[in-house]
Amino acid sequence: MAAGAGHSPIEQFVLKEYIPLEAFGFNASFTNSSLYMVIAVSLITGFLILSTRWRALVPTRLQSISEVFYEFISSTVKENIGPQGMQFFTLVFSLFIFIFVVNLLGMIPIPGVTITVTSHIVITAALALMVIGLVVLYGLYKHGFGFFKLFVPSGVPAWLLPLLVPIEIISFISRPISLSVRLFANMLAGHIALKIFAGFIGLLLGAGVWAVLSPLPLALTVALTALEILVAVLQAYVFAILTCIYLNDAVHGAH
Amino acid sequence: MDPVAAKYIGAGLAAIGTGAAGIGLGTLFGQFLSGALRNPSAADGQRGTLLLGFALTEALGIFALLIALLLLFGV
Numbered sequence: 001m002a003a004g005a006g007h008s009p010i011e012q013f014v015l016k017e018y019i020p021l022e023a024f025g026f027n028a029s030f031t032n033s034s035l036y037m038v039i040a041v042s043l044i045t046g047f048l049i050l051s052t053r054w055r056a057l058v059p060t061r062l063q064s065i066s067e068v069f070y071e072f073i074s075s076t077v078k079e080n081i082g083p084q085g086m087q088f089f090t091l092v093f094s095l096f097i098f099i100f101v102v103n104l105l106g107m108i109p110i111p112g113v114t115i116t117v118t119s120h121i122v123i124t125a126a127l128a129l130m131v132i133g134l135v136v137l138y139g140l141y142k143h144g145f146g147f148f149k150l151f152v153p154s155g156v157p158a159w160l161l162p163l164l165v166p167i168e169i170i171s172f173i174s175r176p177i178s179l180s181v182r183l184f185a186n187m188l189a190g191h192i193a194l195k196i197f198a199g200f201i202g203l204l205l206g207a208g209v210w211a212v213l214s215p216l217p218l219a220l221t222v223a224l225t226a227l228e229i230l231v232a233v234l235q236a237y238v239f240a241i242l243t244c245i246y247l248n249d250a251v252h253g254a255h
Numbered sequence: 256m257d258p259v260a261a262k263y264i265g266a267g268l269a270a271i272g273t274g275a276a277g278i279g280l281g282t283l284f285g286q287f288l289s290g291a292l293r294n295p296s297a298a299d300g301q302r303g304t305l306l307l308g309f310a311l312t313e314a315l316g317i318f319a320l321l322i323a324l325l326l327l328f329g330v
Contacts, residue, residue: 010328076303182314185321192324238310240302 009195080244096240103232119187128180141252276316
């Protein structure tokens with residue numbers, strides 16, 4: 001692959017253990033991924049507390065940034081789940097702002113330290129399983145076994161049901177898979193593409209007369225970085241809105 | 256066939272799926288634009304749906320790229 005000086009684009013995803021710990025036979029070390037999660041949570045908590053410190057009725061500039069985030073998620077939740085969806089507001093807000101900050105932190109290149117937390121499938125799988133687990137458990141709690149009417153769309157002739165219900169069940173089971181893999185693959189592919197194109201710049205510069213062409217991969221890397229920042233924000237929004245859509249199925253039962 | 260060669264060929268075939276995502280995205284944005292140019296005042300209200308559709312379609316193209324990357328780097 002395009003590996004200048006022996007750096008492969010996969011190297012950036014290797015975890016570095018800062019404090020080796022062990023829990024029940026599992027490797028529970030404090031890695032750079034854990035460090036970035038701690039940084040993200042401290043940043044979010046600090047920003048939200050600091051910006052709403054004065055609780056002004058007419059918001060200051062900092063407070064209005066927090067209000068934009070609040071209003072954005074609040075309107076998304078109310079639109080997709082309805083007014084009783086506000087009981088899930090803190091979950092959706094936490095998911096959105098955590099994925100948002102963690103994706104953007106991964107775009108800041110500090111050599112040897114930076115890692116995008118969501119570029120590991122275990123993180124996104126944990127988030128997606130939490131969302132789908134909530135959907136199933138809340139649906140069972142609210143509708144009892146009527147929750148399974150979700151798999152039987154209304155207005156379908158009875159002879160079609162043995163074909164349709166397994167398809168609906170499979171498409172429901174594919175939700176946590178697609179939710180987690182979407183975020184993971186977007187982050188993984190984006191960062192690999194960034195490192196490959198950045199490697200091209202160095203390769204061209206070291207190839208003698210072709211060095212005049214090296215501004216081309218540089219321009220492409222800059223454009224790709226802009227695209228990656230857009231994708232980072234967009235994937236957080238998509239995770240949040242899909243959470244709202246799945247919760248709508250749990251709250252409002254069948255189609 | 257040499258398994259490493261088969262992996263590389265498989266990765267190349269898997270990456271064709273990203274072109275299919277391009278077709279989907281072109282259709283999506285084209286339909287949005289044609290609707291928005293007919294009814295500009297209703298366009299802003301659907302921007303959220305447009306971004307959601309973009310992300311969902313792009314996800315499938317990225318799944319194809321993921322298979323290619325798994326074949327190349329992930330054994």
